[in-house]
Amino acid sequence: MPSYNAPVDDTLFLLNDVLDYTQYSGLPGFSDASPDLLEAILREAAKFAEDIAQPLNLSGDQQGCFRAEDGSVTPPKGFNEAYQAFCDAGWGTLSADPAYGGQGLPHTLAVIFNEYLSSANMAFAMYPGLTAGAVAALTLHGTEELKQTYLPKMIAGSWTGTMNLTEPHCGTDLGLIRTKAAPQDDGSYKLSGTKIFISAGEHDLTENIIHFVLARIEGAPAGTKGISLFVVPKHSLDADGNPGALNGVSCGALEHKMGIHGNATCLMNYDEATGWLIGEENKGLRAMFTMMNEARLGVAVQGLGQSEVAYQNAAAYAKDRLQGRAMSGPKSPDKAADPIIVHPDVRRILLQIRSFNEAARALVLWTALKGDVSHRSDDVKTRQKADDMMGLMTPVLKGVLTDTGFANTVDAQQILGGHGYIAEWGMEQFVRDARIAMIYEGANGIQALDLVGRKLPANGGRAVMSFFAEVGAFLKEIEGQEQLSGFAKPLTQGLEHLQQATMWFMNNAMAKPDNAGAGSTDYMHLFGLVGMGYMWAKIAKTVVSKLDAGAGDKEDWLKAKLVYGTFYMERIMPETGAHLARISTGADTMMALDGDAF
Template sequence: MPSYNAPVEDTLFLLNDVLGFHDHSHLPRFSEATPDVVEAILKEGAKFCEEQLQPLNQIGDHEGCTRHDDGRVTTPKGFKEAYDAFCEAGWGSLAIPEQYGGQNLPASLAVVLNEFMCSANMAFAMYPGLTQGAIAALLEHASDEFKDTYLPKMTTGEWTGTMNLTEPHCGTDLGLLRTKAVPQGDGSYKISGTKIFISAGEHDLSDNIVHLVLARIEGAPAGTKGISLFLVPKKRLDADGNPAEDNGVSCGSIEEKMGIHGNATCVMNYDEATGWLIGEENKGLRAMFVMMNEARLGVAIQGVSQSEVAYQNAVAYAKDRIQGRSLTGPKAPDKPADPIIVHPDVRRVLMTIRSFNEAARALYIHTAIKGDISHVSEDEAERQAADDFMGLMTPVLKGVLTDKGFDYSVMAQQMFGGHGYISEWGMEQFVRDARIAMIYEGANGIQALDLVGRKLPANGGRAIQAFFKEVGGFLKEHGDNEDLQGFTKPLKKGLDDLQAATMWLMQNGMANPDNAGAASTDYMHLMGLVGMGYMWAKIAVVAQAKLEEGAGDKEEMLKNKLTLGTFYMERLMPETGAQLARLSTGAQTMMSLPEEAF
């Protein structure tokens, strides 16, 4: 019963008109991504997601994955056929270098397609999504031999990838991991240990699964300084490079979990499996962080994706469900009641969700474009500035977009009343699926700590000062435009609050680290609000200019953008003041309650 329509036109508006995607056409990767190519990719990708992935979403949720007695795992009905179609169309190759069979297009396009896929079927999207992250890690840290051997098959989707970090006794604190690696004298290692919560750890979609596994070489230093990264295939390759014998890698069980049932979340056992070192000894976290950062952006998008699909279905229901009469008189006098969309509180909910969705989409695309620039620009200063922005925003995107993505999926469910609690409508699945995004790839409290403890002080605060300068420059350029005062004034207040919060952290966080910890989540959400407010202000500048020029058949869309942006500025941006007030109280009260009193 649920439906989904990919927001292609909204996304093209952001890429073409607001975020300057085509301003970078002189750069590698961007040069081939002409407006016609981009539009064709998004429209065809949307069609694939709507027609092939979305119909499998509830099927995957109801059936889940099955582990058989021999350790094999089968995915839900239709997943294998959909995956084969995904591979045949080349969707997984968009951003991979040509030398490995890819299309060498900007990664930001693959990121957008990922939103469409996750909205249509989040559990399915995780299989190729994890492969993309593994490819990114191998591209940066593997030897040419391993790249040539593994990347072409991973690019086509014939082989998939995973990341193996978590163990039963350790999650975020990876310094405690026990999986061991024993050198064999021929350049390989024997990997032994157990990993848990491994998404897509075992399945029937591909011929081989390339596991990237964190382990400790015998004699390595304790803690995170002694962790290395290994490539451990499910099946070893024969002399011709084809999957052959099993490699001591097995799925011990599948987790029974709250959502994303169509994705196999596995306990993985490594019983002297043969693995090969990726990168340097004891430098595994640095290599794995490439994949983790890719995954964190992907998880941020999962938050937006569930909020988007939940919103779409809530709107359809609100327009159809009749209940009560408008407070200002009947709007459907020919019916026994009005559709609930006439009620102000229903509109408050729907506009809250949509104003978040559109701003969040703009912010993650803006960040993804910066990520592309950091890799392909020939200007060192431009690369550094883009990398700084990406590093600063990654924990904000992961934390804020998944926190709010879940909140707004719940709000959309509420539109259905009791029907929202019934599985056939699909809303409760969106809520369950959205919940995991707040937890994995670093729980959101960890993202907040990463932001205030690492990203803010990095390089003397260079990244946050550049962000202040960017938003401040925008305000200086447009602050005198009377038609934009509804955007620039709230954005200026939000920026002032963020700068005040940053100064408070500088003055109080180092003196007492608990102050930084106590402030971290509010600070993260404050920055998220300002970042999304900045996006709405950029959208408003473009929309206003186009309306003044004469927008033709786009007039209604542009006016709607201005209305939604104004709603965001009126209703959501004022929360920056509350966040500043909260975080400025420090940690004293929070830390004064004795443990026994909890």
């Protein structure tokens, strides 16, 4: 049976020591989350993930969801009780607006909880996770009446939320949607159409499900300029705001899918369902992208979460499984064979995953803190700079963490050999669950195009130049420190490769856009490598400082981090050169053949 231990100590080290969480204590929400309270919250989050969510992961996968003839859906056994425990503990209120029942704590804490919960049980985590994105969209774009009607119940968890974009004939190109919205005399709309791949679209965890639906108002312009966003409850509300009659919304089918079996992925039918407009007519994508950006960071964390739990189980197996002898001579001569952890190639796999996990977690927290600053600072320039960085890093995190997270689950599965292929050990589930994160909330190829086509040139390249300046300033700060040279030199080279790739796009993609498309995925991964390399250099600087000051019983723990980081710099960072080389070849070969040649 698989197991999971939330990396609380690693998280606290990053927040308190590497990223200096206390520097934000003057911001709203941060002042309420002292270091002691922060640790207490993370310890409790770990208990919920480990003791309540994780034990349901394997059984939930094997049982899946059940759809009855009337369209109602029942999640796996134990999910209802676990969800009630989630609500009773107030986890959904953590960073939500206090005006509607939230605690108002930094969103960074919610991101951390999401990592732990995604590692423990990704399918379960999706039920409240999607609600958080819906809450964010309604908070920013809804009228006060809509907020008062829906937010308190959604934040408390007694109602959940969904995101309805995709239709059978369109996914990425939302301008093709056909779901219609007919205006009514009372200001509401009647929505009719079909949506597919709707996560948590139908279930009995809560008394109501609030669907956020993209649709086209009758007579609206064609394409994306004519899309509006609506809030459509499963049950209409009575005069007191309580769920009443069903509202023309039904689950037509459950999707039979590769992974996340414990989450109800539904085909949803809207048959003149009553909904209310969120924001302005024909401006629905702007509101929906609030949900999308929130969800993309959440999906990035899913990639990290599955990589972490897969690593933990692979490492435990490697230390226990006896097979063969070490090339340098027996390490356990009293046993029939040595544990496979003695073999260099097994260690290569484990260090490759571990060095990614620690740097990816740091980059997620660094970005999440930028997001908090963008919403909470009272300085306009500070908010703008933080928002720029959040926008720039979102596609990088979503694409790189889910691509690499999936690859890491496959490598971790390899450690277990045949046992990794068998369901009872849990490794094949991590592989199957991780795969969807590369696809939904914008497939990773789209993330790469968003990065290169939109985020890089935005505001004259202001965001990427800010990133270059920050990393460059850090390198100046550690210049000449011999203990950090093994981190500074590879990071300097990686940053130069990223700058060269950026300049290559500036010189070659304007006149020939296919050059941007051809190099976009390599650029996204190049950016991710440099971002994580920057995090490792920051971690190393902190570790060296602590070791010099005397680390006590933490000395071995800290020294191990230097080894993880050194492995990353020696073995992973050199890939920046390969990405640059591929980017620089342009699109000519890719576009040379007619479509029929494929």
